[in-house]
Amino acid sequence: MPQIAQLAETFSSQIFWLLVFFGIVFFVIGRGMVPKVMGTVAQRDSQIGSDLAAAEAARAQADEEEEAWRKRENENRAAAQALIAKAKAEAAASNEKKLSAAQKRLDKKLADAEAAVAAARTSAMAEIEGVAAEATQDIVQRLAGVSVTAASAKKAVKEAMSNG
Amino acid sequence: MAAEPAKVDPMYQFTIEPLFGSANWEIAGFNIAFTNSAMWMLITTVVLGIFVWGGMKRELVPGRWQMAVETFTGFVENMLEANIGKAGRKYVPYVFSLFMFILFANILGLLPLGIVGLHPFTFTSHFTITGVLAAISFSIVLIVGFWKHGFHFFSLFVPHGTPLPMIPAIFLIELVSFAVRPFSLALRLFVAMMAGHVLLEVLSSFVIDGTNAGAHFGLLVGLPSFLLMIGICALEILVAGIQAYVFALLTSLYINDAENLH
Numbered sequence: 001m002p003q004i005a006q007l008a009e010t011f012s013s014q015i016f017w018l019l020v021f022f023g024i025v026f027f028v029i030g031r032g033m034v035p036k037v038m039g040t041v042a043q044r045d046s047q048i049g050s051d052l053a054a055a056e057a058a059r060a061q062a063d064e065e066e067e068a069w070r071k072r073e074n075e076n077r078a079a080a081q082a083l084i085a086k087a088k089a090e091a092a093a094s095n096e097k098k099l100s101a102a103q104k105r106l107d108k109k110l111a112d113a114e115a116a117v118a119a120a121r122t123s124a125m126a127e128i129e130g131v132a133a134e135a136t137q138d139i140v141q142r143l144a145g146v147s148v149t150a151a152s153a154k155k156a157v158k159e160a161m162s163n164g
Numbered sequence: 165m166a167a168e169p170a171k172v173d174p175m176y177q178f179t180i181e182p183l184f185g186s187a188n189w190e191i192a193g194f195n196i197a198f199t200n201s202a203m204w205m206l207i208t209t210v211v212l213g214i215f216v217w218g219g220m221k222r223e224l225v226p227g228r229w230q231m232a233v234e235t236f237t238g239f240v241e242n243m244l245e246a247n248i249g250k251a252g253r254k255y256v257p258y259v260f261s262l263f264m265f266i267l268f269a270n271i272l273g274l275l276p277l278g279i280v281g282l283h284p285f286t287f288t289s290h291f292t293i294t295g296v297l298a299a300i301s302f303s304i305v306l307i308v309g310f311w312k313h314g315f316h317f318f319s320l321f322v323p324h325g326t327p328l329p330m331i332p333a334i335f336l337i338e339l340v341s342f343a344v345r346p347f348s349l350a351l352r353l354f355v356a357m358m359a360g361h362v363l364l365e366v367l368s369s370f371v372i373d374g375t376n377a378g379a380h381f382g383l384l385v386g387l388p389s390f391l392l393m394i395g396i397c398a399l400e401i402l403v404a405g406i407q408a409y410v411f412a413l414l415t416s417l418y419i420n421d422a423e424n425l426h
Binding site: 006019020022030033039040047 | 213
């Protein structure tokens with residue numbers, strides 16, 4: 001077993017070179033390089049952590065904005081609804097007014113027309129009376145040769161007409 | 165062809181040889197020859213350095229390489245945090261170095277470079293090496309323990325709720341179990357690595373000798389051995405990772421004792 005057979009002649013060189021090379025490994029790699037590698041890892045972890053936090057914050061803000069937008073939207077909708085209702089009511093009111101005005105005008109026209117008809121009738125009646133009286137005068141004159149006054153003729157006509 | 169029997173010495177792979185005529189280098193009378201063992205420590209260090217350096221691009225979105233390095237640092241960090249808590253983070257450089265150094269040494273030692281004429285040397289199969297690593301880990305435990313808790317550190321050897329008459333016996337038992345830790349740490353890695361390599365070598369000698377002994381032996385012994393070797397190779401890759409993990413895990417558990425007592 002060379003480990004034992006050569007022990008006496010090699011132990012010093014083995015220990016010496018091990019200390020040299022393990023020392024290099026420890027001081028150059030272990031203390032020099034490894035902390036930098038770990039630093040990179042830590043830096044990345046913190047970067048990821050802060051990125052996640054930023055994303056979380058952005059999401060919260062987006063939620064908030066959506067909420068605000070929804071609120072605003074609802075308000076706008078309500079306002080629009082109110083506007084429509086008001087416009088409808090106004091339109092209905094003005095329609096009513098116009099209709100009533102037209103109705104009034106029509107009523108008045110009707111009344112005027114009725115009055116005109118009545119007036120025409122009375123005047124026609126009066127004319128008929130006049131004509132009848134004259135005719136009566138004429139008839140009496142020709143038949144009886146008696147001239148009646150216009151007044152009495154009229155009176156007689158009236159009586160006859162009212163008697164029917 | 166098969167006139168002279170092939171000689172396969174399963175232990176030869178652990179032989180340490182000085183390279184580049186450095187056999188007589190000395191510091192203060194101690195030989196510090198640059199051996200094949202030192203060469204593979206150098207290779208391990210360089211490969212590990214390149215691996216980690218490739219993960220230092222510091223990109224926000226990591227590439228594959230950076231991801232691999234970050235997986236290892238994250239793995240060690242999680243292990244320390246799970247075993248020690250927040251205070252464990254300051255041991256990441258040491259435990260990472262330990263884990264990766266052993267892992268790369270184990271895996272590089274397993275590479276089939278013999279095909280191209282190089283001879284991988286697994287220095288973690290030498291208890292000199294694992295012993296030093298275990299000693300470093302254990303020293304850290306002792307230093308941290310006494311630094312943080314002073315003589316109160318000895319309360320580690322007396323678990324809570326021990327009846328008063330039992331304290332001396334329990335103290336002794338706990339002390340022994342504590343003192344054995346560096347040896348178990350060192351021997352576990354050394355034995356696991358050596359056993360696997362010896363097993364592979366023995367099986368390969370079966371393949372070579374069996375085939376040389378003729379077609380019958382080749383089919384009867386060589387082929388099954390070869391199939392077994394393939395399986396054992398997969399197992400050894402697993403063991404290479406597990407032993408590095410166990411070494412780092414036990415180190416972090418021991419540091420936990422020093423950091424938090426019980």
